[in-house]
Amino acid sequence: MGASVTSRVFDLLGAFDAGHRSLTLSALARRAGMPLATAHRLVADLRRCGALDRRPDGEYVIGRRLWDLGLLAPVQTGLRQAASPFLHDLYGATLATVHLAVRDGVSALYIDRLAGHVSVPIVSDVGSRLPLHATGVGKVLLAHAPDDVVAAALTRLTRITPYTLTEPARLLAQVRRIRADGYATTGEEMSLGACSVAVPVRGPADEVVAALGIVVPTLRRERPRLVAALQVAAQGIARTLQ
Amino acid sequence: MGASVTSRVFDLLGAFDAGHRSLTLSALARRAGMPLATAHRLVADLRRCGALDRRPDGEYVIGRRLWDLGLLAPVQTGLRQAASPFLHDLYGATLATVHLAVRDGVSALYIDRLAGHVSVPIVSDVGSRLPLHATGVGKVLLAHAPDDVVAAALTRLTRITPYTLTEPARLLAQVRRIRADGYATTGEEMSLGACSVAVPVRGPADEVVAALGIVVPTLRRERPRLVAALQVAAQGIARTLQ
DNA sequence: TACTTGCCTTCCGCTGAACGGAAGGGGTGC
DNA sequence: GCACCCCTTCCGTTCAGCGGAAGGCAAGTA
Incomplete structure (x- = not known):
């Protein structure tokens, strides 16, 4: 894919799916195929934007911000x-x-x-x-x-x-x-x-x-x-x- | 806000809301408070990722990718x-x-x-x-x-x-x-x-x-x-x- | 205790990607 | 013709993203 930050962000978010609704930082990095340090920074950014949440147990989940946005999609x-x-x-x-x-x-x-x-x-x-x-x-x-x-x-x-x-x-x-x-x-x-x-x-x-x-x-x-x-x-x- | 690309992306996506489910490029730039050229590039990136769609009339809407992701959010x-x-x-x-x-x-x-x-x-x-x-x-x-x-x-x-x-x-x-x-x-x-x-x-x-x-x-x-x-x-x- | 292995976090110098002003191209209205 | 509004592309500067490396925890093993 492209190497833009945007595409990296979605590579990272793409690590989540129906079977993986919560992931640790290292799992995210692994599944998204990027260095841990990079994932760490991106995750911090996304968390600041409300796109990711961190649960008490330390795992990350999709945040409410993305839920809000997704509901605005004209999907049928x-x-x-x-x-x-x-x-x-x-x-x-x-x-x-x-x-x-x-x-x-x-x-x-x-x-x-x-x-x-x-x-x-x-x-x-x-x-x-x-x-x-x-x-x-x-x-x-x-x-x-x-x-x-x-x-x-x-x-x-x-x-x-x-x-x-x-x-x-x-x-x-x-x-x-x-x-x-x-x-x-x-x-x-x-x-x-x-x-x-x-x-x-x-x-x-x-x-x-x-x-x-x-x-x-x-x-x-x-x-x-x-x-x-x-x-x-x-x-x-x-x-x-x- | 921060000046990271990630936050810019969400500034841009934040231009959409329940009353504005579809926007032109200039409207997006205006509502997100960023130069047109910047919005143009971000939108192109987002479109490549499936996060935005362009309707036949030229307006942009939230894409199916964000719908998918949003549904994974553990919102209640x-x-x-x-x-x-x-x-x-x-x-x-x-x-x-x-x-x-x-x-x-x-x-x-x-x-x-x-x-x-x-x-x-x-x-x-x-x-x-x-x-x-x-x-x-x-x-x-x-x-x-x-x-x-x-x-x-x-x-x-x-x-x-x-x-x-x-x-x-x-x-x-x-x-x-x-x-x-x-x-x-x-x-x-x-x-x-x-x-x-x-x-x-x-x-x-x-x-x-x-x-x-x-x-x-x-x-x-x-x-x-x-x-x-x-x-x-x-x-x-x-x-x-x- | 000492060692390993898995997590997460921070640091820092290099570099190339993001930035955005400016210019240009199309359409519509007057 | 001009004015206005869209969208798109170009390009030189610069600064933010990059990621290897190092270090700090916590849990498991010997």
Whole structure:
């Protein structure tokens, strides 16, 4: 990368991720690939700006200043606002964890999430990215992605659980069925004990702009009811987006 | 402030706020108080890092990179997660806009928000700060703040609507009543056509850690029912926090 | 106690990157 | 034509960032 101070700052901040929300100074320096003394100075600067906080145990975490700034980012603001009430309705109707995701390259980017009291084991969180082949919303986004994205995604079918689909042919068949049926399902393909149903959310030009999904312990005979509830919500969002 | 590049970067980013989510280069330079050429270079750096985006119309907005980073900040993560399901319950019971806020100095910092289909005019949003004297959650937080904070807050009773309380004595009387009653109300004190009810959320040591509030068009005879619903939710959150 | 290993912090001389005034290029209004 | 407002680029000066090195803690090992 460039050698500007700015890029160094973001190299350093890039050391944080969903699995590393707090780091020691040396871990920061190591992960960012810079000398300890340099990291030390940068961290001091960032702390002065409120971009980093130091917890009592000495580890550093992202500061409130960055939280503030991040919330100002126009990441699908319109979509999130339009969808918000329908997500609640959906939660009310299903009592399941509800997800709203958009496609970001070959990943599903979760832009909203609504967890219930009883949550099945779930790895997603707002801001996290998950592969397109192992989740309900991912499959929906995959089914409505351009051909080159589908091709790229099919080359990275990493196995996550024993039930994850890793054969391109089978996934491709599912993609076709999802397009025809208008919804996708998964069964413990992302995490054991969690099944999911998802439907596309369409924009004014009928293009798929997002995916709306729920996660439940088991589908059993609920599938038709859940799909119906999802479709009602998705259509509501679509009408609001008009 | 310091003159480090890092602090300059945050001076520049600080030009963005809830009312200025997109800015031209010159506006950025002006608001950050730096020469245009300097702002130009910094903006170029930030864009390269994904911290800023340029919209088609030429204005700059906070980029997705900062959104990602901001979501990693441990801003009341535990509280938000514990509260989330109860916020939904509360929405289900009241169909009102639901707010969760903590005190940040002499402001109420909104850390979660849940808007319904029919939303009364509301200025708050997640990440925004509002004064302690003009909102339901603000008054609750004020009523349970240390004396010096109360004193400081009483010196800044800015008028927002014709109904805003600006006399320290009257506000102080309300604060006492709020402590006694266990809930606060407002009537169009922050925005016309919006009333609110709020209750404290207590932590393991029975200290007030947050305020939970709802905004409705009018209180009428609903007040007892709304207060009851709020208290149920607040107690649920408190139990989860144990 | 003495040694090691891991943290964090401070120092300091060199150097190249940041700085910002100035100049220039496009657009719009009058 | 001129005036005004944007944005962009250039370039010589200078000073702030750099990072190796040294040192100070605290915990674990012999």
